[in-house]
Amino acid sequence: MTSTEKQEQSQIIVSRAADELRRGRPVVIQDDNADLLVLAADNANAQTLAVFDAIAPDSFVMLTNNRAMALKVAGEDWPTVRLVRPTWMKANDIAALADPTLDLSTPLKGPFRRINHVPTNLDIASIKLAKLAHLLPAVVAAEINMADIASQDLIGVPAIDVLNADMDQAVLLREVASAHVPLAGAENTRLVAFRPLSGGVEHIAIIIGDPDRSTPVLLRVHSECFTGDLLGSLKCDCGEQLRGAIDTINRENGGIVLYMAQEGRGIGLISKLKAYALQDQGYDTVDANTRLGFEVDERIFAPAAQMLKGLGIGSVRLMTNNPNKVEGLETFGIEVAERVAHSFPTNPHNEQYLATKKSRTGHIL
Numbered sequence: 001m002t003s004t005e006k007q008e009q010s011q012i013i014v015s016r017a018a019d020e021l022r023r024g025r026p027v028v029i030q031d032d033n034a035d036l037l038v039l040a041a042d043n044a045n046a047q048t049l050a051v052f053d054a055i056a057p058d059s060f061v062m063l064t065n066n067r068a069m070a071l072k073v074a075g076e077d078w079p080t081v082r083l084v085r086p087t088w089m090k091a092n093d094i095a096a097l098a099d100p101t102l103d104l105s106t107p108l109k110g111p112f113r114r115i116n117h118v119p120t121n122l123d124i125a126s127i128k129l130a131k132l133a134h135l136l137p138a139v140v141a142a143e144i145n146m147a148d149i150a151s152q153d154l155i156g157v158p159a160i161d162v163l164n165a166d167m168d169q170a171v172l173l174r175e176v177a178s179a180h181v182p183l184a185g186a187e188n189t190r191l192v193a194f195r196p197l198s199g200g201v202e203h204i205a206i207i208i209g210d211p212d213r214s215t216p217v218l219l220r221v222h223s224e225c226f227t228g229d230l231l232g233s234l235k236c237d238c239g240e241q242l243r244g245a246i247d248t249i250n251r252e253n254g255g256i257v258l259y260m261a262q263e264g265r266g267i268g269l270i271s272k273l274k275a276y277a278l279q280d281q282g283y284d285t286v287d288a289n290t291r292l293g294f295e296v297d298e299r300i301f302a303p304a305a306q307m308l309k310g311l312g313i314g315s316v317r318l319m320t321n322n323p324n325k326v327e328g329l330e331t332f333g334i335e336v337a338e339r340v341a342h343s344f345p346t347n348p349h350n351e352q353y354l355a356t357k358k359s360r361t362g363h364i365l
Contacts, residue, residue: 004197007168010161011198017157018133024048026055028146028156029125035146035156036122038062040130041098041138044091049140055149056142060085060115061097063138064127067293070100073112080123082115085140098138100291101277125159132165134268137293170302170332172196173203175310183208185243186250194307201261205307208246209254216337218255219316220245221304221325223262226269234349235276244344245319256311258304265289266298284356296361301328308334321363339364 001009017027024043029036039052041061053059061083063071068081075081085094096106103109117123127137146156161168177193183206192205211217222245228238242257249255264272271292278288286296308316308329315335318326319342326336343365346354357363 004172007172008198010158011165011168011172011196011200013155013157014129014132014161014165015198015200017155017162018129020155021129021133021135026052026154027129028144028149028154029122029129029159029162030146030156031120031122031159034120034122035144036126036141037144037149037154038126038129038139038141040133040135041094041140042130042135044094044098044140046091049091049094052140052142055152055154056144059140059142061089061094061138062123062126062141063098064293066290066295067098067100067138068114070291070293071097071110071112073110073114075114076118078119080119080127082117082123082141084113084115094140098136098293099274101274104281121159121163125162128165129157129162131267131294131298132162134270136271136274166300167302169196169198169200170300170306172198173303173306173310176202183246186246189246192311194303194310203261203303203307204259205311206246206257206259207311208249208256211254211256211313213312216315216317216335217313218249218252218319218340219308219313220249220255220257220319220342221260221301221329222257223260223265223299226263227272234347235279236350236353237344237346240344241342245342248319248342255317256308256313258307260299260304262299265296266300267292267294279353284360285353286356286360297324299328301325302332305329305332305334321357321365323362323364 020027021040026037026039037056063081065075068075096102126139130137173194176195181191183189186208188209190207193202195202222242225238227233228236229242245257263269275288289296315337317338317340318336319340321343358365
């Protein structure tokens with residue numbers, strides 16, 4: 001079996017395991033000499049927790065360090081934190097522990113007791129799998145022996161495959177479809193779809209005009225935003241950035257917009273809506289993401305770089321106000337010959353959002 005075939009097979013297993021988590025089923029994360037049974041806290045209810053407890057009655061709760069800090073749990077600045085699960089902690093308690101949008105309706109939490117356990121690949125992969133499933137990064141977990149529960153017909157997934165999932169999916173991206181699609185204001189446009197060989201989500205290259213690949217190509221790397229791009233939400237500037245990029249590229253006679261399936265800076269639409277709910281309570285975009293347990297930005301730029309390489313592009317003029325995008329593309333082998341400023345006027349609903357971008361995430365605005 002070739003290395004590509006091995007990557008493809010591992011990603012199929014990871015996708016199946018993530019799907020099981022989304023459906024409320026426990027899965028087993030496997031490493032060399034240990035196994036961890038995990039259930040997504042997002043899906044903890046009386047029924048799913050009863051199934052889990054019947055298999056592994058001695059369990060604990062695992063969160064990211066960001067979420068643990070929000071709950072005032074003293075930590076060691078480890079990426080994940082194990083918490084003791086006392087007998088009184090039922091499904092609704094676990095859900096409230098993981099989801100800060102429930103803080104106001106369930107204000108009395110804790111105190112919680114941290115288990116003094118240095119995170120292993122099993123711990124980190126368990127949280128990573130929840131993120132890949134676009135769930136909150138929190139799980140109920142138990143140390144088990146896979147051989148002892150063989151009759152349960154549960155999916156087992158190697159921890160290393162979960163940890164490598166993002167990069168493996170990027171490497172496996174291939175062009176799968178292409179069509180001429182005239183856009184309002186940019187009629188000479190072609191859409192090229194990329195999908196990993198193992199399946200998974202598609203990213204779209206919007207090629208406007210006939211960009212000259214012998215010189216740096218004008219480029220916008222745009223993370224999909226359902227609320228801003230499609231519904232015209234005023235909470236962000238995403239829709240303006242997308243349409244503005246298409247207009248600018250068309251006026252400059254050619255370039256590309258990469259439309260990346262990385263909603264909410266990589267946390268997914270549902271978690272983004274939860275972050276919006278926290279913003280309504282007064283948290284800014286940074287604190288909302290970390291209070292949910294995520295990093296400020298969960299995206300990687302390897303998929304965008306792989307798409308550009310597939311299109312024969314090695315050097316770009318990048319339309320962005322985010323220095324991390326410049327660094328991200330360059331890390332994966334794309335030369336950024338120029339950063340092109342790309343900003344729009346504020347409105348009363350996104351003024352604080354843009355101010356936070358400038359003051360806390362280093363955007364050049």
